[in-house]
Amino acid sequence: MSNRLIHYSILITGLFFASCNPERRVEGSKEAVERMKSMQIKRVTSPQVVTIVDDWGERIVKQAQLDWEAQAKKPNANLSALCQLQGIAEIDSLEQLYGVQILLLGTKDMKNGQLSPKEKEVLDAYLYNAENKLPQSTNIQKLGDSVLIYNAPIAVQNMICQKCFGDDATKLGLWRVKFLKNEVIRKVDGKSLVKNKK
Template identity: 25%
Template sequence: MKYICGIFVGFCVGLVACNTGTKLDNKKIAEEMKSRKVMHITPIQLTENTFREGKKTANWLDKRLLNQLERFPDKEDLVKWGSVCNLRLLGVDSLKKQYGITIQRLALRNSPERLAVSKTALQVWDAYRYNAEKKLPMDANVQQEDAIYMLYSQPVILASTTCLQCHGTVGKELNRKDFEALKASYPSMDSLTNYTLNEPIGIWNVLFPKNRLAQPMDIK
């Protein structure tokens, strides 16, 4: 993995005070200057911060999705229930607006050439797909995308029986009628069914601007 020698995050602003007779708040000025202090991040810190913030983001999305699924009132209508899985309903747009990060979820059985956020993301997806097919371990992954971005990837695991109602075995957890209804609304359902509990079904990609990795994100 290639690294950049260092990244400086922040900006410096010169303060000029005119003798207007106004008393300056030295404590406030000191705090302001501290908040504007240039922060140096080593390549190792950059990787560690990407891993920490990426894991926090992906786990938050997993938890938020499961909570929304469990709270949905009409679980008998799988088409409506499945709409809860839409990324926009999970708040990815607000995270992008606040932190500048790009989040995507890719299915392991679908070819994502037109969907992956970058060539690096496509290569990572291919490695995850291979590991899934060979039943090999699938761990979180951090890659330097380019001079501006870092990429965090993590497998999406089918960790709840709730998810089996749409993604389980057709004819077992998912009856044929419901499967046909889901497929009519979601054409990719063919590649999103016949999974078992704790099996990887996709991956999270979180693309971070490097200049936003100096401080932890407050995701709630």
């Protein structure tokens, strides 16, 4: 058999095996596209990062709340675990998708050593508003140059406040979403930034 025939037979065999697994090619191409998107050079200003965090934070909290409520309504739901956001696969997926950390905070977290002094000041302001029946709103705080925290208060009537913070007079419940600036820039679509400029 000539060298040319050997090369042809190897090529045909290779093409046969490649065509036998189209799912792998599609999966690989999706990963490649995502990798290429994340490697794009993007110029993202600080105000743009805050706008993105505000948008993503709102989406994350809305979805996380729905996922939490769905889990809590299941028979034999472990509420103490749910209040720690344990065992909620959908919320774990949200964290991975956006590159964030999601927590539920309440009055007891004033003593939480994981929170920065600045975060405790904001939590204290939410607590003051809750005690005085004042309106609550979402909040974004910057911690240095690399971290942004999105806080969203939970309505007192909501199941989360009743089940997780019912032993507290104020029933203060707060979603905390921690964003890393570099992850936001890496994950944001460059095209959406161009659209927002127009």
